[in-house]
Amino acid sequence: MLRGELTESGVLYRPGDWSFRPAHAHRTGLTAPGGALVVALFDAPPRWLPGPGTPSPVGPRVHLPSTTLPGSDGLQLRPGTRLCAAPEPPHSTAVLLTEDGRDWYWRQAPAGERLAPVRTLIRIPSPQERRIPGIATPGYALLEGGPLELPRLYPLLPGVPPPERLHIPYYARTQHYEQIARQVCVDGLDRPVYRWAYSTAIAE
Known part of the structure; x- marks a missing residue:
C-alpha cells in the first residue's frame, strides 16, 4: 500500500502494509471509499477465474516501516x-x-x-514474471541535473503514462524531478525529460 486505505476480505490495509495472496485465493469485499494507490506484483502472468476460488488465510501482513x-x-x-x-x-x-x-x-x-x-x-x-509483456522492458526517462552519480536514464513504471514528478531516494536525501514539456530521442525512442527541482532530507 502506497496511499489511502483499502479493505479486502475484512482486513484493513494502510500505507506501508505488504501482503501476499497464493494462486486461486478467494477475495471478498474489496473497497477503498477514499481511494487508494496499491502496487500489485505477480509471480506469473495473471489469470482471473470466475467462481468461489480456494479458501485461504489472509496474510501474512507486514508493516514495512516498523518491522524488525x-x-x-x-x-x-x-x-x-x-x-x-x-x-x-x-x-x-x-x-x-x-x-x-x-x-x-x-x-x-x-x-x-x-x-x-x-x-x-x-x-x-x-x-x-519476466515473460509478462512490459515487465522487463520499462520505459525510461532522461534526467537533467541533480547528483552526477545518478544514471541519466531512469526506469519508469511500465504500462502507465509517465508521472509529472519523480521522487528518487539517494543516500540521505530524496531527489525531486519535474517533467518538462519536451522529449529527447535516445536509442531510437522518444524519452520524457525530467529536470531536477530540489532535494529533501530523509528522516532518521
Whole structure:
C-alpha cells in the first residue's frame, strides 16, 4: 500500500502494509471509499477465474516501516523478495519499494545499480514474471541535473503514462524531478525529460 486505505476480505490495509495472496485465493469485499494507490506484483502472468476460488488465510501482513529486521541480510518475505535496511546492488533488474521518511515509492532498478542505504523492499522478478509483456522492458526517462552519480536514464513504471514528478531516494536525501514539456530521442525512442527541482532530507 502506497496511499489511502483499502479493505479486502475484512482486513484493513494502510500505507506501508505488504501482503501476499497464493494462486486461486478467494477475495471478498474489496473497497477503498477514499481511494487508494496499491502496487500489485505477480509471480506469473495473471489469470482471473470466475467462481468461489480456494479458501485461504489472509496474510501474512507486514508493516514495512516498523518491522524488525533480523540482520544485515534483511527479512525474506517471499522467494526473491526481501526487506533490507541497506540493500546490495541487484544482480538483475529489480523492483524496489523505498521510503523517504514519509512516503513509499515504486520503481525499477537495473542490474548493478548502487542503491541508497534506506529501508527498501527489493524484489527480483521470477523467470515467469519476466515473460509478462512490459515487465522487463520499462520505459525510461532522461534526467537533467541533480547528483552526477545518478544514471541519466531512469526506469519508469511500465504500462502507465509517465508521472509529472519523480521522487528518487539517494543516500540521505530524496531527489525531486519535474517533467518538462519536451522529449529527447535516445536509442531510437522518444524519452520524457525530467529536470531536477530540489532535494529533501530523509528522516532518521
